[in-house]
Amino acid sequence: MRSSYIFTSESVSEGHPDKVADQISDTIVDLFLSKDPEARIACETLTTTNLVVLAGEIRCKGVYENGAWADGALAEIEAAVRATVRRIGYEQSGFHWESFTFENNLHGQSAEIAMGVDEGSNKDEGAGDQGIMFGYATDETPGLMPATLYYSHKILETMAADRHSGKAPFLEPDAKSQVTLQYENGVPTRAVALVVSTQHKAGYCLQGDNADAAKYDVLKDYVTGVLTSTLPEGFVTDETKVYINPTGAFEIGGPDGDAGVTGRKIIVDTYGGAAPHGGGAFSGKDPTKVDRSAAYVARYLAKNVVAAGLAKRCTIQLSYAIGIAEPLSVYVDTHGTGTVEEAKLEQVLPQLVRLTPKGIRQHLKLNAPIYVKSAAYGHFGREPEGDLFTWEKTDLVEQLKAAVA
Structure with missing residues (x-):
């Protein structure tokens, strides 16, 4: 090393066009989760000169069921989007919260995806997609970030x-x-x-x-x-x-100077290039999507390893298959700075947190409208505030020390 x-x-700031898109997408996530903690959301946003477009797949009790919108739902979505742009501060001729054209192209979730992901009488809730997710921590700063x-x-x-x-x-x-x-x-x-x-x-x-x-x-x-x-x-x-x-x-x-799209600032969202990234964006996704929830729990585990003094740097990789609950692999790398064998940590960490989508969501209390605040200035390295940024807590430190002693 x-x-x-x-x-x-x-x-990039909250007013960067891609971050405007991220915050709008997470506004939709929070709105739906506030109505239905088991809502399914995959919302993409495009912003450009005086235009905001939503697209994606959803399912939410009391909002969108059986292929139809509930009364008032479309107006509530538009109002929430405009309020987010207003909060950011856009009142310019080329992009104004009150006058931009709004398009809502959200529609129902694929029945085939739902079949693989939903919990049933004979199976656990499966991962919302396949993929690899990384978590990282370093003792360079008080928040254990690069x-x-x-x-x-x-x-x-x-x-x-x-x-x-x-x-x-x-x-x-x-x-x-x-x-x-x-x-x-x-x-x-x-x-x-x-x-x-x-x-x-x-x-x-x-x-x-x-x-x-x-x-x-x-x-x-x-x-x-x-x-x-x-x-x-x-x-x-x-x-x-x-x-x-x-x-x-x-x-x-802002969007008048350059188009913005959800999920285009994933390195800004994570570790600034100091650690690997699995490739999946976070914003616009409910926590059954392991792109988001598994990346959060990987950060949580890596941060607790460093906070416990077991390493100065720690990278954790998790992998999943769509429809399958348990991770396919757990990998730990302490970059030559560890005081405990990585193989030991790979055995211990899944015993402290069940790394299924449901287990992660329950442990970190992710089924709540907590996401729009994470959509600017990084998802990691933030101070836990009640139910916000629970993945930044270091409450596993004593259990980790005892487990590897």
Whole structure:
């Protein structure tokens, strides 16, 4: 394992077009689960200039049953979607929460998928699809996340909070960040390069018809302050390369500047490239879909391994077949940092949490409207808040220590 290297991760804000799509899709998940904890949802969203399109397969008691919508359901869905876009902050001529065209193409779930997934008298609930899922944890940060991604998220979270509060009224919702850190002996020590591209109100740029150098200095000074206050003291030095809106102007953004699609920011959602990804997106899927629930439980287990002091880094892979309850494989890699044999952990972890779709959902309390908050700034590394982010808890630590003693 290399001990000295340079590594980079990126993040995108809640106003990035793909993240707008993710949040809309998870708005639908939360709405349906609030009506029916056993609802089945696979919702994809497309956003572009003044247009939002929903597509996918659903089943929900009291909302969509036997091929028909309940009275008022379509209006409630549209209202929830518009409320999400309004919360993000889009009131622009090219994308406005109140006036965009809305299309709802959701329809009933395939009977053949339902047959394989639903629990029956002679079988457990099966996985909603085949695939591989990964979980990862590292002791680089307090939240046991890769530092490059952790700081990328924090930069944009701070900017969004300042935009919503009015502290930075010149900001608009769309933004991206990128953090490049130098690692020495496996520990991040300084920032090599920092990039922030943020949508802004007219004039806060150096190029274009509205360019105003004085206004740009206001934006630049603000972003520079966010960077230095977010990263650890001493990380930003005179040698750090800092790029703020390097294209010159960023007034046209969000879905008006680029189309957005659900599930296109899966590396931002997970570990910033520091760990493998199974390929499946999370947003828009109910927790019977193991793309989501098994990735959550894999993170939960990896985080508890590191929190228990059994490794400094841990990667866990799970695999499933559609319609089959139990995972086909459990793989653990502690990257040479473990104090316990990986094979031992592979035996112990499934004894602490039943890794079937139903077992995962019950253990992590996933059958609840908890998902839209996960759809921006990462699904992992967040603070558990009641029923939110239960997969970030470290409540298995003592059981793990006892099981491997």
